[in-house]
Amino acid sequence: xxxxxxxxxxxxxxxxxxxxxxxxxxxxxxxxxxxxxxxxxxxxxxxxxxxxxxxxxxxxxxxxxxxxxxxxxxxxxxxxxxxxxxxxxxxxxxxxxxxxxxxxxxxxxxxxxxxxxxxxxxxxxxxxxxxxxxxxxxxxxxxxxxxxxxxxxxxxxxxxxxxxxxxxxxxxxxxxxxxxxxxxxxxxxxxxxxxxxxxxxxxxxxxxxxxxxxxxxxxxxxxxxxxxxxxxxxxxxxxxxxxxxxxxxxxxxxxxxxxxxxxxxxxxxxxxxxxxxxxxxxxxxxxxxxxxxxxxxxxxxxxxxxxxxxxxxxxxxxxxxxxxx
Numbered sequence: 001x002x003x004x005x006x007x008x009x010x011x012x013x014x015x016x017x018x019x020x021x022x023x024x025x026x027x028x029x030x031x032x033x034x035x036x037x038x039x040x041x042x043x044x045x046x047x048x049x050x051x052x053x054x055x056x057x058x059x060x061x062x063x064x065x066x067x068x069x070x071x072x073x074x075x076x077x078x079x080x081x082x083x084x085x086x087x088x089x090x091x092x093x094x095x096x097x098x099x100x101x102x103x104x105x106x107x108x109x110x111x112x113x114x115x116x117x118x119x120x121x122x123x124x125x126x127x128x129x130x131x132x133x134x135x136x137x138x139x140x141x142x143x144x145x146x147x148x149x150x151x152x153x154x155x156x157x158x159x160x161x162x163x164x165x166x167x168x169x170x171x172x173x174x175x176x177x178x179x180x181x182x183x184x185x186x187x188x189x190x191x192x193x194x195x196x197x198x199x200x201x202x203x204x205x206x207x208x209x210x211x212x213x214x215x216x217x218x219x220x221x222x223x224x225x226x227x228x229x230x231x232x233x234x235x236x237x238x239x240x241x242x243x244x245x246x247x248x249x250x251x252x253x254x255x256x257x258x259x260x261x262x263x264x265x266x267x268x269x270x271x272x273x274x275x276x277x278x279x280x281x282x283x284x285x286x287x288x289x290x291x292x293x294x295x296x297x298x299x300x301x302x303x304x305x306x307x308x309x310x311x312x313x314x315x316x317x318x319x320x321x322x323x324x325x
Contacts, residue, residue, distance in 0.1 A: 008085035015046035033062040063107035080122035097152035104156035130154040139284040151276035181244030185222030186310030211273035213252030216280040221298035231292040244283025
């Protein structure tokens with residue numbers, strides 16, 4: 001039985017990574033500051049499904065607080081740190097970039113120092129497809145140029161990646177960075193398009209569509225991302241690996257698929273393209289296959305059906321989750 005430190009344990013991906021670790025018999029210390037970046041009821045719902053497990057311990061903590069973080073070492077030893085805590089989202093980072101620097105950069109530094117000072121040899125970090133910007137050829141390969149981010153969110157994630165490499169080079173820390181591509185699924189983040197579109201279509205509210213709707217995203221189901229994240233716990237030295245579906249879909253086509261599954265029409269509120277958004281993403285996932293033996297398994301229609309089923313089951317409160325910018 002291994003013991004892991006998982007940050008962002010009440011988050012969308014972090015809670016499901018934690019649940020899978022517990023299901024396979026491991027122990028988890030989960031950290032989360034339960035901030036109000038989006039409605040905390042989602043975080044509370046996810047956390048409520050973890051706390052009854054006897055192998056799970058939760059600490060309400062900000063990873064950028066060095067003193068608080070130092071207090072977790074007596075809960076170890078840890079096989080690895082899985083850093084899934086982040087300020088995520090492009091548009092919000094344009095409004096409040098300092099929050100993104102504090103969590104995504106300073107928080108990562110604190111965790112790397114924790115690994116260095118306490119002999120935790122493996123560090124897995126969530127990064128983002130937003131790093132590829134608008135100038136790289138698709139599909140995006142891990143060795144593409146990431147020096148021209150379009151948002152503070154992407155910039156802070158890129159800086160955190162560089163910090164990780166420096167700790168690998170200086171201290172021999174085994175680091176795997178996973179660049180996630182538009183992760184979706186039940187109880188997902190409410191500022192993401194699929195949560196919004198499902199809620200708006202189901203409730204008959206106007207669907208805010210930024211730009212012409214031809215923007216493409218490589219939507220990746222959360223179960224696939226969880227498998228890839230756990231696969232990345234093996235020793236690899238230093239690697240950056242894409243986790244995506246390798247099947248980009250236009251937002252307008254996505255909305256049409258949700259309309260079809262929900263059997264309801266969308267009322268479209270067309271708006272100008274949002275600043276900082278990349279036009280299209282598409283993951284080259286050959287490296288994930290080669291190093292992790294990983295490939296996506298869940299097709300978009302099955303994933304959307306799972307999102308719709310979850311929403312309908314939790315509609316009494318999920319319908320009141322704020323989803324407008």
